[in-house]
Amino acid sequence: MNIRQVREKIDSVKNVKKITNAMELVSTIKMKRAQQVATEAKPYQTTLETMINELTANLDANFSPLLKTGEYEKGKELVILISTNKGLCGAYNFNLFRFLNKSIAISKTDFIVIGKKGALFVNKMGGNIVADFTSNDPLSSVPAIFDMILDSYLAKKYSDIAIFYNQYVSTLLSSPTRFDLLPISFKPKNAEINEKIQEYAVEPDPTELVDQLLKSFIEEKIRNFLIQAEAGEHSSRMISMKNATDNAEHVIYNLTLLRNKIRQEKITYELLDMMTSKESVEN
Template identity: 55%
Template sequence: MNIRTVRKKIKSVSNVKKITKAMELVSAIKMKKAQQKALESAPYRKSLERIIYKATAGLEKGFSPLIETTSQSNKNLYLVISSSKGLCGSFNFNLLRYLGKEISFKDNDFIIIGKKASSFINKMGGAIIADFSHVEPENAISAIFTEALEKYLSGQYRQVVLLYNRFINTLKFETTATCLLPAKLSEKLVNQETDTVVESEYLIEPSAKEIIDAVLKNLIEEKIRGAIIDSEAAEHSSRMVAMKNATDNAENVIYNLTLLRNKIRQEKITYELLDMLTAKESVESN
């Protein structure tokens, strides 16, 4: 390898380093925005779920088809949220590995958000009934919810399950499967805060039974929105970390190539000096 080739490689790797550094900075900004959105929307969903739990505590079982399923089907409908772009580390890999290991593609159907999941499920022979990969996810929330709700209420599916990567912190996310329908309200949420409004008795008009369906639909739609925001934050954090690792690796490659360039240049200088000394000795001997 000559010195000109090494210089070209150093220049190429330096250009790649600039790109990965820029992508790291962009992903960091996007992650902070998505993280802020996730933090701002979480209290509303939790409060709404606590209020629904308290309001429905005295109602008899089966008061809403959104709470208890009557379907005899064994099929589930999965709402899968992935990314449409790559270069985000293990973000898509973990999600798709969970899909491949835990879910039967022949016995379940899918609604897809993200091109990576769409491509994978098509290759595995899964049935995709709706693909929202080509639209902005947050703009398609109502359409996604309406599609899933209609299929569930028609009795085609026993459950509607939301599968996505839940954002935990900058360095960690977790593949999570959440049952959307039938809706499951957690009693733990009621005891998490000592809010006097939540603990008091509600006076609901016309009645809890008449309004509960509308409130539950709002809660489920908000859960889909929260999952999309969480997935977006996890994607950007994973891409930021991946690009930081790529930038660090590029620096190491540049360092090693620089050492190699200096070594080749030093060898060239040494050989030229030896040639000069040899020529001098040859002249002096003659």
């Protein structure tokens, strides 16, 4: 490489560094916002869950078609896949897809995809996409997604509806997770709640109320997973952009060394030239 090429290279790496740095900052802000949304949504979810637990405690598990009962036929599966719209977020999507590929037979499953990357992946693997809810604001399509899965579940098109997403563990870690949305399975309740529940009057009618509660519960779960996936996406992008910035710095350091070395070499050669020519003239 000559010195001009090295200089050009340094300039371009500097530009890349500026861009990755800016993307890191943007992702940091977006991540914080997503985390805030997640914390603010928390009370609703926990209250909803306690309500359902208290109410279902003294009810028979067979009253709602949404609840898991002992014997049910295993049929086709519907999977909701939450991925990202944009790349440049490290191994975020890749880990999720690998997990998906391991857990189910993609070509035999129907999919609802949220996120461009997931749609591309499912397509490539020969999965059947029944709906694509990709958008910049996926939270607004939650009711539509919920209606769709509920309808197709009640029409007995699918025996299982599961959701695959990246669970937000910490800023450094998102772990691919599978959650079974339908049928709903609840943990066994303890006797203490069971006694407490007897005191409640329920209007208009327990089964109707619980049915509604269960539906809200599923919808809320989808919303929650979307929020988590978003927080994970941004933190993952933030980290990969930070790595890219650090790496660019490293490359710039090495290239600068190279540039200085070439320049020094050039000067040395010029000096040598001058000295030899001077000596030859004097002689």
